[in-house]
Amino acid sequence: MTPVAGTTVGTWPLEEVVARLRSPGGYPSFAERVRAAGCCRRPVRLSGQVTATGPTSAPVVVFDTATLPDRVLLKACGTRRETLCPPCAAVYRADAFALVVAGLRGGKGIPDDITAHPAVLATFTAPSFGPVHRRRADGTCHPTGRRCPHGRALVCGRRHNDRDQLVGQPLCPDCYDYEGAVLFNAGVSELWRRTTIYALRELGRLIGMSVRQTERTLRLSYVKVVEFQRRGSVHVHAVVRVDHRGDEHGSPPTVSGELLAGALLAAARRVSAPLPGPASTARLAWGRQADVAVIGDNDDGRRRAAAYTAKYACKGSDADGLLDHRFRAGVPHQLELPAHLRALAETAWRLGDRPDLGHLRLHLWAHTCGHRGHFLTKSRRYSTTFGRLRADRQRWRIEQGHTEEGGDVRGSPVMGHWRFEGTGYRSTGDAWLAANIAEAERLGRRAAWEDRQWASATAPAPMLTSDGDA
Template identity: 45%
Template sequence: MPTSATNAHAIHGMIARLNHPQYDRWAAQVRKCGGCRQPVRLRGKVEHYDRATGRLLHRYSTHLEPDGFLRVPCKTRRASRCPACAEIYRADTYHLIRAGLTGGKGVPESVATHPCLFVTLTAPSFGPVHTHRDGKPCRPRRDAPTCPHSRLLSCMARHSADDPRLGEPVCSGCYDYPGSVLFNSVAPLLWKRFTDALRGRVAKLIGSTLRDLRRLVTVAFAKVAEFQRRGVVHLHAVIRLDGPDGPTSTPRARVETELLTQAVRQAAGAVTATIPATTGQPARVLRWGDQLDVRPITLAGELTRQAVAGYIAKYATKAAESTGTLDRRIHPLEDLTALAVRDHVRRLIAECFRLSEDESLAHLRLAEWAHMLGYRGHFSTRSRHYSTTLGEIRVERIDHLKADAVAASRLPHFDEDTALKIASWTYAGSGLSPGEQLLTASLTGHFGGRV
């Protein structure tokens, strides 16, 4: 909690900034950053010259900016670090996913007629955990057994949605912590093998070979990873079948949604990842959990294209910190008992470090990804021809803002063919002072941090 001295320091800093002669320019930078919690400070200049004559057309330098810096958004996707920038990332992801479902952003509207599914691949069970069941008892068992640690494997509590016990093992001594960590680590490999197997299953079901499949059908997808409260990932994916030229073409083979559903179920059940035996642990064969959810995406009803795009985009801004862990790397020499995390999460982190000491698991880099509970994959990925890219969406937004500024005479207009641009930038730090945090909150209304 902030102390009175900290609050006094923040208020003093806020007053100093308000009285600064360049406050208006600083406030304009803050608004342009959209309320970014940790804006990047840059020092440098940009010059435009006439290519033919060498005449200087325009010069911008941070020398005249407040404190001699230009502040730009951090552009992180993590809502825990910067809610403002994460919201932009979420919106961009929404439009990327939606374009692959309904068209737009260079994707034809006819893509909405292609077979398309919303698939959730879950993790297997590593031991019973407390769960929320809409007012029903957590784990009611009339003849519940007692585990080797003398714990009754039953729970009659009706947990609320914000109960801190959600995701905690009924018995931590019985919970398979090594299995949970190792599954997270191989989840990206399981996903790759799933997509490879899916192409093979589609080819088999339409009577084609895998080699000839590309001339008939292409499999497009976009997926996002979500951490459950128990500390394991499961994946949500949009899977779509296109023709040989991607979303601009329809499949040349007769492919229905039912066939794609069958292929997804077969592929999910077929793929595995083997973990070699370690000290005190036998070899493991890991696979997706039994709770496979496969549903067609519809134009109307509960699972609409807009609903799916919004659902996936929501998780694109979250990571393992949603389970109660940290959003930064943890050094192996840190005192784990001092970390502000749940005991269950602390044991998962400790298991990452313990397993990392085995040479046969060195390729999993578990110590490096202990803060992610072993998961080292990308949280949001797409196949090459699913739709547009986040980069293209960002360029489109930048061009729109630049055109706006030129139209309002805030920026000069240059012909890119006749003007030479020379830029020089150096990094000068990031973040806001406590006083600037307070002012940013009042100026933008989009600041979730604490002073």
């Protein structure tokens, strides 16, 4: 049995669990509602009704939460963050995968011959804001280094492993450029926007086109995901595809993936953006470490690139999810944060007070160390959207004869009337039961998957009969 965040499993909530088992409908109807909400860890509780109107009839109530346990409907929170709700994050990750893979292999309204369009997987990093503990390819950290103005030797002879909490922490916090780090996170979207413009022009130059000609005939479509590194700076992973402007999903341009990769690398080296703040003359630029790989034409290469990209879409700003929520009045003292992360968040909050940086609204983004907005973004013509994927799911449910809420509404227009009752489960006991239902579901899916693997592994291969008659 897996403990749930926020519950006291040490003293497990026996009385509340018993109360639930004895409530009307008991465990089975509670479990059914939990499963219908995708086993969400912190569902929204809604009360209300769904009405349907036939062609001639007056509205009829087809569903009423009064029939449900506690008279409420549980609705999945839908977060992308694994640390907040693993079951909802899994749905999000599947959607992110569907969205990325459709732009590479077709499907979801994108033609299959999109596979002929050259595409690359690019990773651009943040520059250094001061030496941090790290693990280089040879396993070392900082075997040599100078002494900093604070009298600290910027040297570390250790060999850190991946789980070492020191990785990403500065060798001298007083030397670390916290403001620079926050402003990079805040400006990374603008830097990316400029990179795509430069890369398109560079691509044109490589095939002998003028800037105007290139901008009139070609387009870079992309989906990009930001990933937080251990040092609290964002990385950008992006799938970039080259299309004809105006006929994005039609015939591919006669450009190779290698040329596209070269154009992106050249752009990443040269591009810069003004550092936010009017007084500043400094500019934002990518770090030296950049990587662009051509995505192969074969199906598996495209699928793997999509899986790699979708994986990052579910990560938060820190592994423990401490910074999943916005701050109301600065970084709370009681919040247990590693010193480096706290310094970044506090710097972001402090910069949020500066009038010349007002447009960055850093109080809203202090919990993400200055990074503003979405973790996954895509250009308009890349592929489908999250909204359309969710709408498809809802339509499929209705076609099966049920709304998400459970009413039978085949063929009739429906209307929901809802009231918000609260967030999360009503008791620790309910949360504890829900976590165990989620775990049982997960194990059930795992067993079904293993059964399928087993079945395919032992499927009888076509055999020759003994008399040679196949």
